[in-house]
């Protein structure tokens with residue numbers, strides 16, 4: 543099966559300093575539909591930079607990036623922005639919810655930005671399906687200020703899912719949550735692989751990483767697969 547994403551020899555060099563610094567050093571990674579991958583590594587090892595390249599916020603200096611068979615290594619920003627909104631969902635440590643809007647309105651914002659105005663009934667159905675997918679449809683009318691951190695993060699996940707991305711990129715999504723709440727958030731994230739969405743999770747939490755189908759270790763920009771990862775849990779390979 544063709545990989546959804548193929549990174550080959552991706553190198554990212556940070557310039558503008560006295561000495562250019564290599565942040566990603568020949569990264570190879572294949573990502574298939576419906577699989578889950580954890581990216582672990584110490585602080586400063588390049589995890590967020592790798593997610594930025596994967597999510598087309600940043601371009602590699604060397605190497606190739608293939609998405610669904612198309613080489614997109616050197617894409618102009620306008621086309622990158624289109625692909626970002628059609629293919630990717632993003633979840634961050636901070637929830638970035640608008641506090642004067644309800645949960646449903648926060649999720650609906652992603653539809654307005656990405657696809658223009660859908661008819662109201664369709665918009666509502668998509669929003670409620672996304673909230674339901676992360677188990678918080680009953681909170682649709684609540685504002686973030688009346689929700690727990692875990693609930694707010696699930697609203698943010700619903701917002702990322704509402705456009706049905708093919709790849710969900712999550713950067714430390716449980717970093718601001720206690721262990722129990724973090725586990726619920728990982729449950730919600732892992733569930734997206736059931737419908738073929740690929741999940742790439744950057745985390746410092748070993749237990750959360752171990753729930754992914756594969757664990758990749760980033761050390762000074764070099765990515766290697768961690769031996770002994772419990773393949774098959776939390777996502778197809």
Ligand SMILES: Nc1ncnc2c1ncn2[C@@H]1O[C@H](COP(=O)(O)OP(=O)(O)OP(=O)(O)O)[C@@H](O)[C@H]1O
Nearest residue numbers: 556565583584585586587588589590591592744760
């Ligand atoms: N725009 C930038 N300007 C200067 N240095 C940067 C920039 N972006 C990244 N870096 C440096 O590149 C290295 C990798 O950063 P990155 O944020 O990718 O690491 P990380 O593994 O995600 O770290 P953390 O776990 O702390 O979030 C770090 O040393 C960081 O300081």
